[in-house]
Structures are given as C-alpha cells and as structure tokens.
Amino acid sequence: MAEKCRSVPMRRVRLENRIRVFRAEHRLTQRGLAQLIGVSRKTISTIEVGRFVPSTTIALLLARHFEVPVEEIFWLEDGGSGTSEPPASTD
Amino acid sequence: MTVANDTMAAEERPSPADIADRHRRYVALAMLAAAAMSLANAAERLVQPDLVAVTAWVQAAMVVAIVGALIPLGLWKLRNRDADLRYLYMSEDGFVAQSLQRAKSISWVTTFVFLSGLATVAERLDSVPSEVFTYLTTTVMLGVFSGAFLFLDRDGGEVPIGSDA
Numbered sequence: 001m002a003e004k005c006r007s008v009p010m011r012r013v014r015l016e017n018r019i020r021v022f023r024a025e026h027r028l029t030q031r032g033l034a035q036l037i038g039v040s041r042k043t044i045s046t047i048e049v050g051r052f053v054p055s056t057t058i059a060l061l062l063a064r065h066f067e068v069p070v071e072e073i074f075w076l077e078d079g080g081s082g083t084s085e086p087p088a089s090t091d
Numbered sequence: 092m093t094v095a096n097d098t099m100a101a102e103e104r105p106s107p108a109d110i111a112d113r114h115r116r117y118v119a120l121a122m123l124a125a126a127a128m129s130l131a132n133a134a135e136r137l138v139q140p141d142l143v144a145v146t147a148w149v150q151a152a153m154v155v156a157i158v159g160a161l162i163p164l165g166l167w168k169l170r171n172r173d174a175d176l177r178y179l180y181m182s183e184d185g186f187v188a189q190s191l192q193r194a195k196s197i198s199w200v201t202t203f204v205f206l207s208g209l210a211t212v213a214e215r216l217d218s219v220p221s222e223v224f225t226y227l228t229t230t231v232m233l234g235v236f237s238g239a240f241l242f243l244d245r246d247g248g249e250v251p252i253g254s255d256a
Contacts, residue, residue: 040108042244043185052186 013076019048022066022073037061112187114164119191119240121160126234128153133226137219190243198236205231 023033030048031041039058046052054062054074063070105113131146131153138146182188209224 034108035106038106038108039182040106040112040185040187042112042187043108046186052189055184058184 013078014050015053015074016050016077017047017074019044019062019073022062022068026066033062033065037065108182108185110167111182112185114167115187115191115240116244117160117163119194119237119244121157122233123237123241124153124156124160126230126232126237128157129226129229129233133223133230136223136226187244190240193243194236194240197239198232201235202228202232 019033023030026033028036030044034041034044037058038061043052043054043058047054047058059070059074062073066073128150131149135146183192206228209228213224
C-alpha cells in the first residue's frame with residue numbers, strides 16, 4: 001500500500017472539482033446551492049472556477065448536500081507531470 | 092422535484108452569507124472613503140488657504156459616505172438576533188471573508204514599507220507639518236486595504252445551469 005503513494009510537491013497540485021456537474025444534475029443555480037449550504041453565491045462561483053480553495057467545512061457541506069463522498073466532488077490534479085488522479089465515479 | 096422547490100424558495104431572499112459579503116464590501120468602500128478623507132486632511136495642510144473650504148466639503152461628503160455604508164450593517168445586526176443567522180453571518184469560511192483577510196495582510200505590509208521609506212526621507216522634509224505624515228500613512232493603509240479588497244473581490248460571473256461543458 002505504501003509503495004503506491006507518490007510524492008507530489010504542493011506547488012504542482014491543483015484542487016479540481018465537479019461542483020458544476022453536480023449542480024447541473026440537481027438543477028441548481030450557484031445561488032441556490034449557496035443558500036442551501038449556507039455560503040454566499042460568490043463563494044460557490046470562485047470554488048467552481050478554482051479561484052478559491054474551500055475550507056474543509058464547506059467541502060464537507062457540499063458532499064453532504066449531494067450525498068456523495070467528498071472525493072467525488074474534489075480531487076487533486078498533478079499539474080507538473082500532466083497526470084491526474086482520476087476522480088471517483090459518481091454512479 | 093423537492094430539491095427544485097427548495098431551491099426556488101431559498102433563492103427568493105438573500106442568505107445571511109450574501110448579506111455578510113455585501114456588508115464586507117460596504118466596509119471596504121467606507122475604508123476607501125476614509126482614505127480619501129485622510130488624503131484631504133493631508134492636502135489641507137499643504138495647499139493654499141482658499142482651498143481649505145474645498146477639502147472641508149470633501150471631508151463632509153466622505154463622512155456621509157462612511158456612515159451611509161455602515162448603517163445597513165448595524166440595522167441587519169439589530170434585526171437578526173437569531174444565533175444560527177449570526178453564525179452564518181460571522182463565518183470566515185467564504186471567499187469574500189478570505190479576500191478581506193488577504194487585503195488586511197497586503198495593507199499591513201505596504202504600510203510597513205511606506206513607513207520605512209518615510210523614516211528615511213522625513214529628515215529632509217522639515218517644512219512639512221508632522222501631522223501630514225500621519226494622514227498620509229492612514230491614507231496608504233486604508234487605501235491599499237480597500238483597493239486590494241476590491242481587486243481580489245472582482246466578479247468572476249455567475250455560471251448558470253446548462254452552460255456546463
């Protein structure tokens with residue numbers, strides 16, 4: 001198990017997300033989702049475009065709202081080598 | 092269907108988080124007005140006496156702007172005493188709250204650099220009243236704070252349903 005772990009410098013990883021996809025599936029606007037989890041519309045929009053890294057609380061609130069593990073919404077992308085960790089399936 | 096109904100109901104009124112963001116923007120604008128007022132104070136001590144009346148008007152306008160920007164904040168707090176609403180309002184988790192924190196940091200560093208620079212040139216500026224330096228420092232501190240916040244808070248635009256790739 002330990003040999004499968006690979007070290008990636010912090011500066012190379014980027015937090016990606018699938019909030020927009022989940023929003024579309026649930027037919028939610030940014031404002032609607034923001035209201036349902038108790039944050040502002042701006043917070044949702046900046047998380048979606050990768051401009052703002054959400055707190056653990058917000059990430060868990062999103063996961064709880066969509067009833068999926070947090071890893072299905074957020075994952076780390078390795079920007080240095082061009083490879084990425086595939087997100088878990090939403091099925 | 093239930094989710095859609097919940098959403099429609101939720102969207103009818105601004106959330107405490109949105110109100111908090113709006114109030115944070117008002118505070119930043121009030122700081123911008125305060126910076127302008129401080130600059131006017133500094134100018135008042137450097138310009139001709141006949142221009143003092145103009146700077147006095149500028150200051151009066153800025154005071155009105157500051158008070159006007161902060162009134163909604165006080166009114167909201169008076170109307171909403173519910174603990175849950177207050178928790179959402181005070182939460183520092185959001186983008187705008189974080190931008191405000193970053194703007195404070197930028198302002199602190201800039202003010203420190205400005206004061207360091209001022210310390211080196213102040214000895215050569217004996218003719219300038221000392222309070223001018225105080226007003227200029229205040230101007231830099233508040234101006235950079237509000238300017239940095241407004242830049243960090245620039246709108247990314249709302250992405251509606253259906254525009255996903």
